[in-house]
Amino acid sequence: MNIEQARFNMIEQQIRPWEVLDQDVLNLLAIVKRENFVPAAYRNIACADLEVPLPGGERMLAPKIEARILQELAVHKGETVLEIGTGSGYMAALLAHRGRSVTTVEISPELADFANRNLSANGVTNVEVVVGDGALGWDQDAPYGVICVSGGLPVMPQKFLEQLKIGGRIAAFVGGAPVAKAQIITRVDEKQFRVSDVFETLVAPLKNAVHPPLFRF
Numbered sequence: 001m002n003i004e005q006a007r008f009n010m011i012e013q014q015i016r017p018w019e020v021l022d023q024d025v026l027n028l029l030a031i032v033k034r035e036n037f038v039p040a041a042y043r044n045i046a047c048a049d050l051e052v053p054l055p056g057g058e059r060m061l062a063p064k065i066e067a068r069i070l071q072e073l074a075v076h077k078g079e080t081v082l083e084i085g086t087g088s089g090y091m092a093a094l095l096a097h098r099g100r101s102v103t104t105v106e107i108s109p110e111l112a113d114f115a116n117r118n119l120s121a122n123g124v125t126n127v128e129v130v131v132g133d134g135a136l137g138w139d140q141d142a143p144y145g146v147i148c149v150s151g152g153l154p155v156m157p158q159k160f161l162e163q164l165k166i167g168g169r170i171a172a173f174v175g176g177a178p179v180a181k182a183q184i185i186t187r188v189d190e191k192q193f194r195v196s197d198v199f200e201t202l203v204a205p206l207k208n209a210v211h212p213p214l215f216r217f
Contacts, residue, residue, distance in 0.1 A: 001044050003035055010034075010047035010063050018064040018199075022071045028097055029067060037090035037118045054088055056108050058204075061150060065182070065201060066091055069148065069171045072184050072198055075099045079145030082163070084134035085206060089115030091150055093124045102127045103141055105134035107207050135208040137163045144168060151206035152180055161185070161193060173203040 011029055020026065035046035038060065042052050051059035060066075070091075075081060075098035083092050086106035092115065096102045104127060106112040112131045119127050132138070135157075137147065142163040149160070149172040156174050164170055170185040179200045186194045 003043075003047070006047040007034070010049075014049045014062075014064045015067045018068050020064070020067045020071050024098075025067060025071045028070075028094060029063075032090070032093050032097065033122070034063065034090060036122050037088040037093065037115075052088075055110050055114055058087060058108070058111060060087055060090065061203065065203075066094065068198065069182065070094050070098070072196075073146055073148060073169055073171050075146050079168075080141065081146040081148065082138055082142075082144040083148045083150060084137065085150035086112060086115045086129055087150060089118040089124075089127070089129070091148065092127045092129070093119060093122060095146070095148060096124050096127045099146060100126065103130060103138065103144075104128070105130045105132050105138050107131070107133050133208055135206050135210065136160070139163065147171070149173065149206070151209070152176070152203040153209055154205060154211045156183075156185070157210050161187070166190070173201060176205070177202060 035043045038046045038052045051062055053059055079099045081095045081099040081102040083104040086104040092102050092104040109131050112129050116129045136159040143165040145165050145168045147170040152173045154176045164187045166187050168187050172183055173180045174183050175181055180202055182198045184196045188194055
């Protein structure tokens with residue numbers, strides 16, 4: 001298989017049509033080799049328009065979704081980043097190339113180890129992988145300039161908002177079936193937040209994610 005042709009097709013046929021036009025983001029997708037962050041059995045489909053299976057029954061987000069989120073977050077070089085849901089470590093690697101440092105929290109020790117090995121093998125040194133439950137964010141080192149939630153949130157917990165710097169952004173998939181919204185939430189000041197709906201999709205919720213209260217009659 002010609003992986004470079006597959007990568008070119010991923011960028012030109014999947015990602016550009018999803019309104020990812022930031023050339024720095026497109027260049028980064030060519031630099032960070034997605035096939036190096038998937039299980040060996042799935043290297044040939046690493047650049048396909050699908051959610052690649054990961055250890056423990058988890059799945060990577062599709063390439064176009066990761067790229068669009070990366071573009072909309074517009075991470076700056078001096079910013080500290082929190083990611084919830086490490087998965088394979090690929091999104092953390094992308095974020096690390098744009099920000100100062102990344103703390104990424106993964107509830108599965110097996111996946112955290114997989115991600116750590118991938119990041120190390122690809123020379124990514126400014127990412128710390130932490131085993132823990134990030135369903136309410138991660139207080140350590142808060143506030144953050146950027147928070148990227150790589151799993152679904154049926155509702156947005158207040159704790160995430162409190163862990164964001166003024167001017168900082170959260171990317172999250174908020175809502176539930178049949179469809180959720182990919183949102184960028186910007187902290188305007190101590191009390192105000194601006195919410196931008198970017199696209200609709202459906203992403204598996206984080207383990208232990210907060211759910212809205214059930215109605216009782």
